[in-house]
Amino acid sequence: MLRPFPATAHHRCTLLLLLTVTLLPSLAAAAAAHHQHLHDHAAGDGVVISQADYQGLQAIKHDLTDPYAFLRSWNDTGLGACSGAWVGIKCVQGKVVAITLPWRGLAGTLSERIGQLTQLRRLSLHDNAISGPIPTSLGFLPDLRGVYLFNNRFSGAVPASIGNCVALQAFDASNNLLTGAIPPSLANSTKLMRLNLSHNTISGDIPSELAASPSLVFLSLSHNKLSGHIPDTFAGSRAPSSSSLKESITGTYNLAVLELSHNSLDGQIPQSLAGLQKLQLALHCVDQSPSVRPDAREVLRQLEQIRPGPEGGAGPSDEGGAGHVAAASAGNE
Numbered sequence: 280m281l282r283p284f285p286a287t288a289h290h291r292c293t294l295l296l297l298l299t300v301t302l303l304p305s306l307a308a309a310a311a312a313h314h315q316h317l318h319d320h321a322a323g324d325g326v327v328i329s330q331a332d333y334q335g336l337q338a339i340k341h342d343l344t345d346p347y348a349f350l351r352s353w354n355d356t357g358l359g360a361c362s363g364a365w366v367g368i369k370c371v372q373g374k375v376v377a378i379t380l381p382w383r384g385l386a387g388t389l390s391e392r393i394g395q396l397t398q399l400r401r402l403s404l405h406d407n408a409i410s411g412p413i414p415t416s417l418g419f420l421p422d423l424r425g426v427y428l429f430n431n432r433f434s435g436a437v438p439a440s441i442g443n444c445v446a447l448q449a450f451d452a453s454n455n456l457l458t459g460a461i462p463p464s465l466a467n468s469t470k471l472m473r474l475n476l477s478h479n480t481i482s483g484d485i486p487s488e489l490a491a492s493p494s495l496v497f498l499s500l501s502h503n504k505l506s507g508h509i510p511d512t513f514a515g516s517r518a519p520s521s522s523s524l525k526e527s528i529t530g531t532y533n534l535a536v537l538e539l540s541h542n543s544l545d546g547q548i549p550q551s552l553a554g555l556q557k558l559q560l561a562l563h564c565v566d567q568s569p570s571v572r573p574d575a576r577e578v579l580r581q582l583e584q585i586r587p588g589p590e591g592g593a594g595p596s597d598e599g600g601a602g603h604v605a606a607a608s609a610g611n612e
């Protein structure tokens with residue numbers, strides 16, 4: 280973003296923030312919780328799939344294209360679906376609880392009728408070539424905990440309905456073709472720990488409600504077209520709901536990784552970032568024109584003023600190596 284660069288340049292520059300973290304035990308535990316796989320073998324419990332789930336899976340198969348015929352086992356009248364014969368499907372009591380089909384070369388679109396799988400907990404379709412919208416119906420699945428759609432070709436906006444998912448812990452739709460704004464309703468998913476919408480073309484502001492979310496541990500919005508100021512609601516300092524404010528006072532605000540680089544954000548580093556005890560910060564402040572690029576050390580000095588340097592924390596030159604990698608690998612299952 281090109282703009283006049285006055286004497287207070289370092290206060291007004293385009294901010295590229297990359298905040299990293301040392302993995303604290305609590306953070307590792309959070310990552311492990313995210314990581315929880317449905318390890319039980321898909322041997323099935325002898326209960327035949329429900330009609331609604333069977334039809335939902337048929338619709339999903341119909342709308343996907345499957346060049347390598349990975350879904351050829353979805354071929355019978357449903358008897359095999361919950362007995363382990365249908366690849367990528369796990370059931371409990373005749374209800375589909377997990378769809379796990381990453382790296383299968385799948386294209387086509389994801390059917391809205393996925394909403395018929397009313398007990399779905401985990402949807403893992405990352406690293407395919409699926410296009411079209413993220414189904415709005417996902418927002419009406421009360422048990423949905425993990426949604427992994429990264430590295431696909433999904434387009435359109437993140438459905439605001441996702442905020443209805445009361446059990447949602449992880450939503451990763453990074454590296455797609457998503458546009459539109461981030462729905463503020465995502466802050467209504469009060470168990471959401473990991474949100475990764477990086478590497479899309481999402482625009483608009485960062486919703487202040489989202490920044491105030493006490494459940495978030497990982498928030499990655501880098502490589503988008505976000506604009507406006509970074510909200511001053513981190514750590515719930517100006518949380519819209521009193522419960523978020525209470526969480527921040529009682530110290531349960533957990534944000535540990537905040538990735539905002541490669542957007543068009545501007546304004547000052549918000550005061551509320553000072554409250555993030557678990558964050559280590561590496562900060563870049565650049566402008567498109569090298570002649571007006573501010574001194575990074577000056578920006579860090581500004582940051583130090585709002586948040587005294589962490590004891591033994593990584594210095595300004597530690598540009599987020601190990602912590603970032605660890606966090607990323609924790610997320611990408």
Ligand SMILES: *[C@@H]1O[C@H](CO)[C@@H](O)[C@H](O)[C@H]1NC(C)=O
Pocket residue numbers: 351352353354355
């Ligand atoms: C369905 O697919 C499985 C696995 O590919 C195969 O063993 C089975 O014979 C097929 N059944 C029918 C009815 O085509």
Ligand SMILES: *[C@@H]1O[C@H](CO)[C@@H](O)[C@H](O)[C@H]1NC(C)=O
Pocket residue numbers: 442463464465467
């Ligand atoms: C979040 O939930 C509250 C009630 O629980 C509702 O009033 C509000 O409209 C929701 N916010 C959004 C943005 O959907």
Ligand SMILES: *[C@@H]1O[C@H](CO)[C@@H](O)[C@H](O)[C@H]1NC(C)=O
Pocket residue numbers: 429430453454475476477478497498499536538603606607608610
């Ligand atoms: C977010 O997604 C990007 C791209 O998939 C990945 O490189 C990054 O590590 C992720 N960040 C977090 C905090 O999960």
